[in-house]
Amino acid sequence: MKELAGRLAAVDPDAGAAVTVITYFDRLAESRAGLEALVRGAAVLAGCPARLADPERRVRLRVEPDGRRADSEDAPGPGWPCAPLVPGGPPALWLERAGAPGTSVVDAVILERASAAVRAVLDRTRGRAPAPPVDDPALVETVLDAGAPLPARLHAARSLGLDGAGPDARVRAVAVADGPARIVADGRALPAAGRMGVGPAVAVEDLPRSWDAARTALRFTSDGGGQEPERPVVHADELGDVALLAALVVPGAEPAADVRAVEAAAADAPWMLRTLHAVASTASLRAAAGEINVHHSTLQDRLTHAEHLLGWSVRTPQGRFRLHLALTMRHLTRSQ
Template sequence: MKELAGRLAALDPDAGAALRVIAYFDRLLEHRAGLEALVRAAAVLSGSPARLVDTERGVRMRVRPDGRRADDDGPVDPAWPRAPLTPGADVAVRTAGGALFLEHPGPPDGVHAMVLERATAAVRAVLERTRGRAPADDPALVEVLLDASAPLPVRLRAAARLGLDAERPVRAVASSDGGARIETAAAPAPAERTRTARTGIGPAVDLADLPRSWAAARIALRLTAEGTARDPGPRTVYADDLGALTLLADAVGPGTPAVPDVAAVERAVTEVPWAAATLYAVAVSPSLRAAAAELTVHHSTLQERLTHAEHLLGWDVRAPAGRLRLQLALAVRKLRQSTPTDAPAGTQVTETAG
């Protein structure tokens, strides 16, 4: 390249200079030079101060022609030659965002244009390598981040590519449609948003511990319900609220034989249409009156229903021990109806300020 540049310089000084510019920036990239080295090269080769501004990534630097860095937040002259950091983008004349500038008036000549073009291309490559973000719904990267078998350095690189802050706690969210979501702990609770799918929410953890949050989220998802009369219960369940039920989830699945109490609940739900909602309300409400209010029935109506339900079940659900027995039977029934999911089918990353 050096020999070719010399020959071209003898024939066409501008062509030889342009080729030397190309070779110089290629060498910088080959040696994995940083942003400041690239901006310095642009300033020295052009003989003009060079300014890099990327507001999205928070990068601002300025280097003088003598190679010294001298950051300046002053206004950008609309007459300065510039090149956008996004290929094909048009940088507005009066904005300093997302561009590399050469601080001299007028359009660039041949060599200056080549310096600006090659320096900008090199800056783009370094920004992508060091500060780039993958699409927030990149399923491959999210799958790596949730995979406990993936080496920690690999998972942390995936997190960086997804733009997740290593200093902020995150949590995994599993959806009934097979999707996965990674949220910062400061994000609004999923129950507060409009969702079409049922969701299980894992505990807030450090990035390195996301596989544990994902495993807990999948357990929580198995205990969600449609929230209907036939399938009463919450559509969103937090793993933090499950306590010892997580141990039960490890032991119970679709292949687990139905114990007598679960079979009794199934029989009651099949025989009377109000049984599912009534038994659930009694199991989770602090009192029978609260359960009646939840069901919007009179207290005496609930008492009559429970008498019938207890006959079908074979035990007293109004006694403390019987209520616990009912709670366990409902939980086991729900876990037998659900299938643990090992990998997300679709993914999304949500990061909010705060």
């Protein structure tokens, strides 16, 4: 490798220097060098101070180009060449090359090799960092595509940093209304993105299955318009076999007879839909009256009128189940 670096340097100095950098960090990695040795190597090779900062794992160190450690709490310069520890993550390794118009080829190779080696040491000694936000639409689309070859999906997952949480990590696909697909690590907060269907937690290779379930769950969400209860986030895990209804009810198709009955009743009175939803979603008629803020006797009068229009009683368990089913199918008919 040293001979190759010499030959390349005679033709292209940057290429020869890049090979030297690669060889140097490969040797450090093989010897299981520590963080300070890796940052020192970056500083010596670059000929300027190098610093590492990973607040989540409480790591902060800085080394001068002569090899002396000289930590600093100062903020990194905005123009310094830098690299993240995981794809898509925040900068964590800097070369303090002030005034440089851009990152040179050699600096880029130093940062790439040093950050990879630092990440390996931190993962081994201090645990893996949380996965970065997953927001590259093209890569996310590949990971979620069941028709894409598994190697292509796994490669896209690595590019997104999804392999950074270990082989036992679980992730969820998130379908967002009027927005790009998202992927979140299981247990982490969901993005603030309006109506969302959340798929089950799965291994990375099973994300297409989570995505299918997330898209189904999205159809059960509601923004509260049209007198429907607001339900901005629906988890596929919580739907159970109710999710099977989504496969039976095609958006825009001719509605079933009970759905048509609900539509006719809704057109008769402005309070109808809200009242029917309250009856279907609460534990008792008294609770339903409280939900829509009317007296119990007023609710009874409304239900008598509603039952006349619907053609069945909604005061029995069977009737309420039928009503709940009709309301759900009505929603699915209108959802995309």
